[in-house]
Amino acid sequence: MILGDLLDAPVSGPSGDRLGYVVDVRFVLDGPLDGLLASPRLHGLLVSPRTGTSFLGYERTGVRSPALLARYYAWRHRGTFLVRWEDVDSVAPGAVRLVDGYRRFSPALHGPV
Amino acid sequence: MSDLPEDRRPAGRVLDARLHLLDRQILDVDGTPVCTVDDLEVHGLDGSDLPGGTQQAVITSLLSGAVLATRIFGGRPPASRWHRIRWTHVSDVGTTLRLGVRSEELDVTWQERWVRDHVIRRIPGGSHDPG
Numbered sequence: 001m002i003l004g005d006l007l008d009a010p011v012s013g014p015s016g017d018r019l020g021y022v023v024d025v026r027f028v029l030d031g032p033l034d035g036l037l038a039s040p041r042l043h044g045l046l047v048s049p050r051t052g053t054s055f056l057g058y059e060r061t062g063v064r065s066p067a068l069l070a071r072y073y074a075w076r077h078r079g080t081f082l083v084r085w086e087d088v089d090s091v092a093p094g095a096v097r098l099v100d101g102y103r104r105f106s107p108a109l110h111g112p113v
Numbered sequence: 114m115s116d117l118p119e120d121r122r123p124a125g126r127v128l129d130a131r132l133h134l135l136d137r138q139i140l141d142v143d144g145t146p147v148c149t150v151d152d153l154e155v156h157g158l159d160g161s162d163l164p165g166g167t168q169q170a171v172i173t174s175l176l177s178g179a180v181l182a183t184r185i186f187g188g189r190p191p192a193s194r195w196h197r198i199r200w201t202h203v204s205d206v207g208t209t210l211r212l213g214v215r216s217e218e219l220d221v222t223w224q225e226r227w228v229r230d231h232v233i234r235r236i237p238g239g240s241h242d243p244g
Contacts, residue, residue, distance in 0.1 A: 001154070001155045001156070001162060001164065001170075002152055002153070002154060002155075002176070002189065002192075003130055003135075003152055003153040003154070003155055004152045004189050005189070006155075007130070007131070023131075024129045024130055024131045024132060025129070025130045025131075026127060026128070026129050026130075027127070027128045027129075027130065027134075027172060028123040028124075028125045028126070028127055028128070029125035029126040029127075029128065029206075030123060030124050030125030031158075031169070031171040032158070032171070034171075034200055034201050035199070035200065035201030035202060035203065035213070036201075036202075036203065036204040036213050037200070037203055037204065037205075037206070038125060039171035039172065039173075039200060040128055040171060040172040040200070041125075041169055041170070041171050042155060042164075042169070042170040042171065042172075043123060043127070044120070046129065057129065057131075057132045060129065060132070081117055082117075082120055084120070085169075085170065086167070091164070103118075104117050104118075105117055105118055105119065105120035106117040106118065106119050106120065107117075108119070109127060109129065109132075110122060110127070
């Protein structure tokens with residue numbers, strides 16, 4: 001799977017209701033050791049209900065400057081949530097479907113960004 | 114920032130693809146710029162090409178290629194046009210991605226090597242160190 005096919009894909013709930021778009025994909029460096037580093041394991045999808053782009057990540061970090069941009073982008077991406085990979089039912093080109101009973105988590109990043 | 118519950122804190126370092134990987138410069142073991150990360154290839158741990166949520170998936174390769182036209186007009190390059198750098202070669206992820214190999218060992222730099230061998234070398238004085 002090419003990640004570009006997943007980014008910006010529409011996300012729907014178990015009943016087919018539109019939830020938003022994949023604005024980013026979260027990986028964690030805790031997969032099987034592959035060479036010099038651990039493999040980045042796909043941890044979850046960041047879903048924003050309003051837009052297909054979130055390239056600056058203001059809604060995920062504590063960055064507050066420049067203030068005007070930070071406020072605008074944080075507002076624009078309000079409602080963004082993280083859904084874990086195990087809560088993804090199926091991935092088809094241009095469509096992501098979540099399982100019944102999927103859970104939403106805060107998209108916040110911890111530690112250095 | 115959000116009223117949603119916090120996700121469990123994973124043991125490893127967290128990387129958001131767009132925020133920490135895509136469009137980052139890749140440097141080889143000597144610090145020579147190689148290319149940028151244009152896309153990523155993800156496979157299931159069992160090798161499946163289109164993993165669902167029921168199985169773990171990992172990044173297997175960094176992809177680089179001619180993406181200017183597709184970024185302007187949409188779509189993506191065919192799979193045969195991507196140059197792959199296996200994740201095995203990545204040694205560090207920071208502001209740039211560092212590799213543990215020299216760029217000359219990678220397919221992605223074949224154009225530079227071709228220009229060096231077929232153009233630069235034929236220029237008088239081009240086949241030796243100017244020093």
